[in-house]
Amino acid sequence: MLKRSPAALVAASLALAASCAVAQPAGKLKVGLMLPYTGTYAALGVAIENGFRLYASEQGGKLGGRELEFIKVDDESDPAKATDNVNKLIKRDNVDVIVGTVHSGVVAAMARAAKESGTMLIVPNAGAGVVTGPMCGPGIFRSSFSNWQPAYAMGEVAAKKGHKRVVTITHKYAAGDESVGGFKEAFEKGGGKVVKDLNLPFPNVEFQALLTEIASIKPDAVYTFFAGGAAVKFVKDYSAAGLKKAIPLYGAGFLTDGTLEAQGADADGLLTTLHYADGLNTPRDNAFRLAYVKAYKLQPDVYAVQGYDAAQILGVGLAGTKGDITKKAEFAAAVRKAKIDSPRGAFTLGANHNPVQDIYLRQVVGKENKTIGIASKALADPGKGCTMK
Numbered sequence: 001m002l003k004r005s006p007a008a009l010v011a012a013s014l015a016l017a018a019s020c021a022v023a024q025p026a027g028k029l030k031v032g033l034m035l036p037y038t039g040t041y042a043a044l045g046v047a048i049e050n051g052f053r054l055y056a057s058e059q060g061g062k063l064g065g066r067e068l069e070f071i072k073v074d075d076e077s078d079p080a081k082a083t084d085n086v087n088k089l090i091k092r093d094n095v096d097v098i099v100g101t102v103h104s105g106v107v108a109a110m111a112r113a114a115k116e117s118g119t120m121l122i123v124p125n126a127g128a129g130v131v132t133g134p135m136c137g138p139g140i141f142r143s144s145f146s147n148w149q150p151a152y153a154m155g156e157v158a159a160k161k162g163h164k165r166v167v168t169i170t171h172k173y174a175a176g177d178e179s180v181g182g183f184k185e186a187f188e189k190g191g192g193k194v195v196k197d198l199n200l201p202f203p204n205v206e207f208q209a210l211l212t213e214i215a216s217i218k219p220d221a222v223y224t225f226f227a228g229g230a231a232v233k234f235v236k237d238y239s240a241a242g243l244k245k246a247i248p249l250y251g252a253g254f255l256t257d258g259t260l261e262a263q264g265a266d267a268d269g270l271l272t273t274l275h276y277a278d279g280l281n282t283p284r285d286n287a288f289r290l291a292y293v294k295a296y297k298l299q300p301d302v303y304a305v306q307g308y309d310a311a312q313i314l315g316v317g318l319a320g321t322k323g324d325i326t327k328k329a330e331f332a333a334a335v336r337k338a339k340i341d342s343p344r345g346a347f348t349l350g351a352n353h354n355p356v357q358d359i360y361l362r363q364v365v366g367k368e369n370k371t372i373g374i375a376s377k378a379l380a381d382p383g384k385g386c387t388m389k
């Protein structure tokens with residue numbers, strides 16, 4: 001047997017220790033941002049990216065010790081292009097993690113591709129039930145909400161106000177359908193009745209015929225899900241049609257978030273429910289708002305918060321694996337036990353990886369969605385059909 005001198009043995013063990021010390025993966029972590037940068041939801045995509053980059057820059061540009069490299073794809077909120085777009089990031093660019101997207105019809109294809117390829121996915125908006133329901137998985141996380149959450153909270157609010165007959169109006173796609181479904185579930189449990197569901201194809205914004213129908217039905221109230229450019233136009237058209245004075249309009253908070261500059265007085269007084277609000281006045285939110293305004297010369301909205309928290313989730317997971325995103329089980333375990341210190345208020349992820357969070361009741365006052373209370377405390381998405389495979 002080959003004998004080694006004590007000096008050689010010391011050198012060998014030092015070399016071994018050194019090789020263990022470099023266990024942290026070298027090189028930049030490739031982050032694929034798949035977001036809308038054009039179309040109805042363009043402003044939402046920009047706010048999400050801003051929020052994500054803000055948190056990363058607060059950490060010195062690194063998460064879990066890894067520098068980040070961003071690769072961007074504009075998904076145009078177009079479900080027909082979703083599979084091709086996500087495969088650009090997975091197959092062409094070989095990204096380590098995907099952050100996206102906004103539109104519920106696009107995110108379903110992303111979840112499928114992420115699962116098939118084993119790529120980590122963090123969803124910073126799209127509330128599609130399928131992502132944290134039947135398609136949930138150990139490598140899929142959401143920093144935002146499920147479409148059911150703010151809608152269910154608003155259904156309870158409308159029922160408590162004593163409304164009996166409500167008309168709903170939304171874009172005809174997963175987000176609209178699920179939002180109306182959540183509202184209806186709580187509202188009808190509380191003794192009300194949805195008498196008519198109105199809708200139009202995404203991203204159509206020709207509301208006139210539907211507004212005429214609402215006027216002829218004369219419901220006690222209207223519940224709506226619209227966001228981005230469509231929300232701006234709907235609120236203005238509802239007011240111009242003379243309906244605002246006659247029939248209370250309620251919405252999932254996307255109706256008035258990031259839109260108030262453009263909606264002006266037509267939004268004044270509207271009541272909405274969402275997991276973020278203006279005037280929370282907590283040290284955490286105040287610091288976030290100050291930093292966001294300083295960085296972008298813009299007020300943050302719910303989308304900016306969701307982007308910021310997507311970066312926090314990635315940071316927590318990477319801290320649990322010393323920067324190694326291939327250690328999927330350890331990454332998921334670290335995220336599952338974490339409390340995310342969000343500007344909205346701290347939250348945890350439920351068993352289906354969707355935030356368990358307070359849903360605020362807000363009222364538009366001038367350019368703000370003022371908090372007027374918590375409509376639903378620590379609301380968890382039911383995660384129907386999630387088996388975490």
Ligand code: BEZ
Binds near residue numbers: 104175254
């Ligand atoms: C969605 O498609 O899931 C969605 C889009 C905009 C705002 C909220 C939800």
